Amino acid sequence: MRKFVSAAVIIALFLTAFTIMGCSSQKKAATSIPKETAKPADKGTIILATTTSTRDTGLLDMLIPAFKKKTGITVKTIAVGTGEALKMGGRGDADVLLVHARKAEDEFMTKGLGKVRKDVMHNDFVLIGPKNDPAGVKIATGAAEAFKKIAAKQANFVSRGDGSGTNKKELSVWDKAGIKPAGAWYIKTGQGMAETILIANGKQGYTLSDRGTYLTQKGNIDITLLLEKKKDLLNPYGVIAVNPDKFPKVNYKGAMEFVNFITSGEGQKIIADFGKDKYSQPLFVPDAEKTAK
Amino acid sequence: MDLLLDGVKQAFILIFTGDSLVVEATLRSLQTSGSAVLISLLLGVPLGLLLALARFPGRNLIVAIINAGMGLPPVVVGLVVAILLWRSGIFGFLGLMYTVAAMVIAQVIIALPLVVGLTLTAIQQLNPKLRLQALALGASKSQMLVMLVKEAKLTMLAAVIAGFGAIISEVGAVLMVGGNISGQTRVLTTAIVEQVGRGDFSRALALSFILLAITFTATYALTLYQQKGVGVWRRTS
Structure with missing residues (x-):
């Protein structure tokens, strides 16, 4: 019994020490x-x-x-x-x-x-997606054309859907393509870029990403870069x-x-x-x- | 599966080489959640005693609110605390947003109902005659309260376990009010989210293992003490 009282005391002291440490470091x-x-x-x-x-x-x-x-x-x-x-x-x-x-x-x-x-x-932004590229976006001349192809095939597209800069860019591309994306193929994650790439990977879908975040996640995914270096993919x-x-x-x-x-x-x-x-x-x-x- | 095994290996390397991010986040987590549990106990035990022993109008309503509060969603707590602490909020002048203090406040709000509620239950489960007997044997009011707390300590330990476990593993509230600032408010859970975002899964796993180890160790130590207490009770009865 005594042992355990002392154990409890030690834990309490431990926690108190951290509290004091915290206070003093703040001071x-x-x-x-x-x-x-x-x-x-x-x-x-x-x-x-x-x-x-x-x-x-x-x-x-x-x-x-x-x-x-x-x-x-x-x-x-x-x-x-x-x-x-x-x-x-x-x-x-x-x-x-x-x-x-x-x-x-x-x-x-x-x-x-x-x-x-x-x-x-x-x-710049890059369009990434499944290796076999079911919508054939690789040969597109720009992001708007690529998005048209994806919508025509109703291939999975994973959107940030969170009002972020990348999401705003994506929506402006849809706008330019004259398409209002909706339906089961258009998946909104409401999460950050890295999470969205991982979800696109799981769903074998396309997604628009900034190049930097794509490169940091590249080793963790098997979807791949399909479209890059187009005029409508700049990211200032x-x-x-x-x-x-x-x-x-x-x-x-x-x-x-x-x-x-x-x-x-x-x-x-x-x-x-x-x-x-x-x-x-x-x-x-x-x-x-x-x-x- | 390779990822997990490799992650475990990397995790041990990071832990034993004292990786600065891992150390920083671990200490900050212990500091934040440890303080929050202590404060919750200091506030929650007297409050629980009061609710258990006193009768006043509105008491049932307060008990109901406390019981509902035991399942308070941490993100909601985070959001409300954030709205209050933002510069544009009513407590904005305090400048507490994105500090350890803000995280402690949010965690106390999450843990306090658990401590109050479980203390209340613990005291109410005691035989009511115990109280009368103590008073009849000439105990002062404060002596009686100390005795009640002693008798109810096993259940109250459960409150500590539940509260500490809930807040150290919580991410929504601390992320919102702490902001996961490197060197200031980055704790284990927010660091895990960030490392996943950076694609560094092995570091995320290292942090996860430490988090699991801390929650398990704390729970184990408290459980040992609690279960030992049960044995003593049996012997004496």
């Missing part, structure tokens, strides 16, 4: 932030709302530490779909957005929700600083530091080099300097 963090940002005052933390593709490819693992090192600003990265990221910005719940849905971004700006928007980079990313005139609580200074960093020579070089070693090809092409000049 430490609280006291250390002002020190780090002592030079440029008042910009401790920013909330970055971004798309899952920038995190899942690992790009942010390179960008965020470099940014932190340079500016001392802590970044809270919340990886959601572009649609949700724009909504977070539209409520003032995020300071800076890194997203990919040009039309929705422009709307965001004209509504006055964002203060500054800059081009950052692009990569933009960075937006949320408007402090609308939302006084946003950390505009910190957000602008991030905007400037990611579009600077240093940030753009990180983007250009990213993925060369792991995928033997860069996953993103920097755009900022081109548009700035």
